[in-house]
Amino acid sequence: MSSEATAPAGKPEDDGMTWWYRWLCKAAGVLGGVSCAVAGVWNCVTVNPLNIAAGVWMVLNAFVLFLCEVPFCCQFIEFANAVAARADKLRAWQKSLFYCGMALVPVVLSFSFTTLFGNAMAFAAGVLYGLASLGKKLTY
Numbered sequence: 001m002s003s004e005a006t007a008p009a010g011k012p013e014d015d016g017m018t019w020w021y022r023w024l025c026k027a028a029g030v031l032g033g034v035s036c037a038v039a040g041v042w043n044c045v046t047v048n049p050l051n052i053a054a055g056v057w058m059v060l061n062a063f064v065l066f067l068c069e070v071p072f073c074c075q076f077i078e079f080a081n082a083v084a085a086r087a088d089k090l091r092a093w094q095k096s097l098f099y100c101g102m103a104l105v106p107v108v109l110s111f112s113f114t115t116l117f118g119n120a121m122a123f124a125a126g127v128l129y130g131l132a133s134l135g136k137k138l139t140y
Contacts, residue, residue: 016092016132016135016136017092017132021128021132024128025125025128025129025132026069026070028121028124028125028128029065029068029069029070029099029122029125030065030066030069030070031121031125032061032062032065032099032103032119032121032122032123032124032125033061033062033063033065033066033069033122034062034121035117035118035119035120035121035122036058036059036061036062036065036103036118036119036121036122037058037059037062038118039055039058039114039115039117039118039119040054040055040056040057040058040059040061040062040106040118041055041059042055042114042118043055043058043106043110043112043114043115043118044056044059048110050109050110051110051112053109053110054106054107054109054110054112054115055106057105057106057109058106058115058118058119061102061103061106061119061122064102065099065102065122065125067080067083067084067087068083068084068087068095069087071083071084091133092129092130092132092133093129093130093133095126095129096126096127096129096130096132096133097126097130098126099122099123099125099126099129100123100126100127100130101126102122102126103119103120103122103123103126104119104123106118106119107119
């Protein structure tokens, strides 16, 4: 049998990521979700509508990060497994663009200490996925 036949259906055969780097990316995504959730709720405690919009977006970012990285935290949501399976099929550069783009929107809406540092870890998760898409270092 070929290696394609033995590979799981939705999982890419070799995406160039080692097991520890894949766990590092997942941990960065989870920590990014926690920081987005905490900073987003804190950002909503204001009267400025742009801060409230940025805070709501940050809480939405946290939900999406949890849904993509740790779907067992969202086990009571009916579509969680389908979304997680689709997110696992994405390539590293696609996840990188998605996570970095999600993290930049609240900073553009309301540039403040809370939005900047609340989204820093989510952006870092996107950067880690972006570095994974570059591939392994060449040896000479």
